[in-house]
Amino acid sequence: MKIGIILGTRPEIIKLSSIVRKLERLKKLKVDGLNNAHNDINNTNGSIGNINYFIIHTNQHYSENMDKIFFKELNLPSPNYNLNVGSGTHGEQTAKMLEGIEKILIKEKPDVVIVQGDTNTVLAGALASSKLKIKVAHVEAGLRSYDRNMPEEINRVLTDHVCDYLFTPTEIAKENLLKEGIEQEKIFVVGNTIVDATLQNIKIAEERDDIKNFIKTLSNGEDYFLLTIHRAENTDNKERLKNIIKAIGEITKYHNNKIVFPIHPRTENRLKKYNLFDEIKNNKNIKIIEPVGYLEFLMLEKNAKLILTDSGGVQEEACILKVPCITLRDNTERPETINVGSNILVGADIEKIINGIELMLKKERNWKNPFGDGNSGETIVEILLNQNL
Ligand code: UD1
Numbered sequence: 320m321k322i323g324i325i326l327g328t329r330p331e332i333i334k335l336s337s338i339v340r341k342l343e344r345l346k347k348l349k350v351d352g353l354n355n356a357h358n359d360i361n362n363t364n365g366s367i368g369n370i371n372y373f374i375i376h377t378n379q380h381y382s383e384n385m386d387k388i389f390f391k392e393l394n395l396p397s398p399n400y401n402l403n404v405g406s407g408t409h410g411e412q413t414a415k416m417l418e419g420i421e422k423i424l425i426k427e428k429p430d431v432v433i434v435q436g437d438t439n440t441v442l443a444g445a446l447a448s449s450k451l452k453i454k455v456a457h458v459e460a461g462l463r464s465y466d467r468n469m470p471e472e473i474n475r476v477l478t479d480h481v482c483d484y485l486f487t488p489t490e491i492a493k494e495n496l497l498k499e500g501i502e503q504e505k506i507f508v509v510g511n512t513i514v515d516a517t518l519q520n521i522k523i524a525e526e527r528d529d530i531k532n533f534i535k536t537l538s539n540g541e542d543y544f545l546l547t548i549h550r551a552e553n554t555d556n557k558e559r560l561k562n563i564i565k566a567i568g569e570i571t572k573y574h575n576n577k578i579v580f581p582i583h584p585r586t587e588n589r590l591k592k593y594n595l596f597d598e599i600k601n602n603k604n605i606k607i608i609e610p611v612g613y614l615e616f617l618m619l620e621k622n623a624k625l626i627l628t629d630s631g632g633v634q635e636e637a638c639i640l641k642v643p644c645i646t647l648r649d650n651t652e653r654p655e656t657i658n659v660g661s662n663i664l665v666g667a668d669i670e671k672i673i674n675g676i677e678l679m680l681k682k683e684r685n686w687k688n689p690f691g692d693g694n695s696g697e698t699i700v701e702i703l704l705n706q707n708l
């Protein structure tokens with residue numbers, strides 16, 4: 320079986336890492352001899368004998384600390400193809416990806432293509448493959464915010480409807496797909512691969528003195544809140560971004576701890592454009608840093624008193640690592656985190672943000688992770704190898 324993996328952004332590299340590592344192990348087993356293969360995989364219809372895979376990177380993300388750092392830290396092989404698409408309008412970016420991906424798929428002729436998440440890379444990968452009649456597997460299928468203003472929601476819905484295998488993290492996501500008329504036989508509830516990535520890498524991070532020292536130096540050994548913002552709904556709306564920045568400034572007056580803010584390049588650009596960057600940079604209680612690698616970020620999350628974010632992956636990781644989360648959005652496609660009590664929605668409303676912090680600081684950290692046991696990547700590969708492709 321030949322598998323094509325298509326990825327392009329920071330969260331896709333992280334959330335596909337357990338799948339890539341599993342495929343790499345199987346490829347090595349093939350080279351080393353099949354005798355050991357049964358130790359690594361169960362019930363696979365014999366497809367293991369011919370397993371092969373390749374990675375296409377669209378380079379939607381390309382800055383060192385949004386891209387290569389993750390291949391290095393997560394010990395992933397370099398992509399076989401780099402499309403160098405970079406940034407652009409949605410149409411430009413998606414069109415360039417479609418063109419580049421199609422050429423490679425025609426040449427490589429994979430049996431199945433895997434995409435993960437809800438970015439423009441995912442839509443382009445799923446669309447190019449399905450039009451070539453190549454089977455497509457969507458990892459993290461079925462998430463819905465029911466907000467079509469979000470580019471991610473359009474990407475998710477369209478991707479799910481052209482896919483052949485839909486790997487949902489939870490029963491809620493499966494129900495979303497069934498409501499849209501997607502056939503039950505295509506849907507597999509497997510947990511979220513973010514649990515694999517979080518659990519595997521927090522262990523590594525906790526044993527690294529350089530990372531422990533990085534956190535210590537950054538926080539001065541004191542309590543801190545961790546902040547990330549990057550979603551278009553916040554960064555492309557001056558009023559919302561202004562309110563969030565104002566709320567953050569207010570928080571630093573009431574709480575005797577710093578706010579650590581690894582800033583996404585999109586957010587830095589917008590803050591500068593709206594003349595809001597200096598206000599936040601000049602606040603001595605806010606520590607703005609460049610985006611950091613995965614091991615550093617997991618440790619920043621784990622040691623934070625509280626996390627403020629509009630990121631999807633960060634809502635999940637906060638839940639898994641048992642750190643209370645305040646989501647700076649009006650809705651979430653991760654309702655499981657709200658249901659278990661690890662997360663609340665506060666939008667970009669100053670009062671709600673401040674009250675939300677008070678509420679979440681009192682939370683007992685005893686919720687249950689609803690996203691699975693950390694074996695999703697393995698399960699996904701096993702299911703695919705069991706298909707008659
Ligand atoms: C994209 C995804 C979003 C996901 C996020 C993960 C879409 C529509 N959006 O948003 O769902 O949550 O990735 O982080 O696919 N930039 C750099 N260096 C980079 C990448 C981006 O400087 O390596 C800057 C550029 O100015 C660019 C801007 O960030 O214009 C936005 O990048 P883009 O990939 O269009 O969207 P993201 O906001 O990263």
Ligand code: UDP
Nearest residue numbers: 330333581610611612613616630631632633
């Ligand atoms: N992340 C990271 N370094 C950072 C910020 C985030 O490694 O400086 C990781 C984080 O642990 C999570 C992923 O990036 O796994 C989330 O990506 P992002 O917030 O960009 O996208 P989203 O999940 O919202 O699509």
